[in-house]
Amino acid sequence: MRHFRWPLIGLLLGALSACGEEPASDSVRETGLAPDTIVSGYAFLTPETQSEQDDDFLNPANLWVDEGGKLFLSETGVSAACASCHGEGDMRLDGAATRYPTIDHASGELVNLEGRINLCRTRHQQADPLEYESEPLLSLTTYVASLSRGQAISTALSTDEQVFYEVGKTYFNTRRGQFNLSCRECHDLNWGKQLRGDTISQGHSNGFPAYRLEWQTLGSLHRRFRDCDAGIRAEPRTYGSADYLALELYLRVRAQGLPMETPAIRR
C-alpha cells in the first residue's frame, strides 16, 4: 500500500519516510560488544536518577517534549504546521526516530533526525533551517524522538547506508587526541569499570537527545560526541558533521535493538 502511494505523496512521505526502498538487512552485525551483554546507559545510572527518568512528571527532559509538541502544532513561516502532515494516518511519526540516521533519497546524503526536520522545513514548509543545538531544534527533535519511546532502534542497514556505516565504525575504532584513545577503548573494552567517580557506559545513543546532569540541560547526541572528543583531548567535530552522522549511524546499528528512551536522563 505504502509503495503504491509513493509516487503520489512521495515528496511529503519522503519527509520522514519509513524504511528506504532498497532491501534492508536486519542481520546482527559484529561490533565490539557481545550481543548478550548489551545494556542501555540507563543501567549505569543511580536508582535515584533512574526513578527520575521513569517518572513522566519529574523528568525535566519533558519540558523540551512539551515545547517540541507545541512547535509541532504551530505554523512556521508561511507554511503549515508539522502536524498538518504528520498528525495522523500513514505519516504519523511513531517509530520514525528508530530508523535515523538514514539516507535521504532525494540527495543521497546521510541525515539524522535533526537534519530531517530541517529538510522538512526547507522543502515542505518554506521555512529556514533551524540552527543545530538551538532550543527549537532540540525541542522538536526530542518531541519526535519521544514518539518512538519504548520501540526498538532499527538495526536495518541498506546498501547505501553500508558505506556510511563503515565510516562510522572506523571513527569509533580510531585512536585520536592527546590521550590516543578511541571510543572503543572505553565503551567496548572497559565499560562497567570506574573512570574516577563514574562507571563507564557502553556508549549507546538510545536516550538522546537527553537531559544530562552535567549540562544541567538537554542536549543532542552530537553535543555528547563533542564532549567525549574534548575529554580525550581530540578536536571535536562540528555539529552535524559527516563524521558524527556516520558515527551516529554506527551507534544505531551497534545498539542492536535497544528500546528508545528519549527523553532520557544521563549523567
Place this chain on the structure above:
Amino acid sequence: MAAIRISAMKTAKAGEIIELKALIRHKMETGFRRGSRGEAIPRDIITHFVCLYNGEAVFEADFFPSVAANPFLIFYTRATESGTLEFRWTDQHGTVSSQTANISVES
C-alpha cells in the same frame, strides 16, 4: 514565558492533604562560573516561589545560587475549598512566570 509543568489533583475531599508538584525551566546561572574566555557569566536565578490557594499563600520558597537548573518542588497543602491554585515564580529581575490549576473540593 518559561516552560512550566504543574501536577495537582483536579478533585479532592475537604480536609484531604494534597500533593502539589511544580517544575519550571530555568538555567539558574550561579554567577560563579566563567566562560571559555575567562569572562564571568552573570548571575541569573529565580529568587522566589509562591503557591497561592485562592489568593492565600500556602507555600513559599526563596531560591539561591546553589539551586540546580530547572528547579522542582514537591509540597503539600490541605484541600479546604474549591478554587484556584496559582504557582508563581519571580526571577532576580522581577519577571514573573505563573500558571494556575483548578481544584474542586467535595465536602
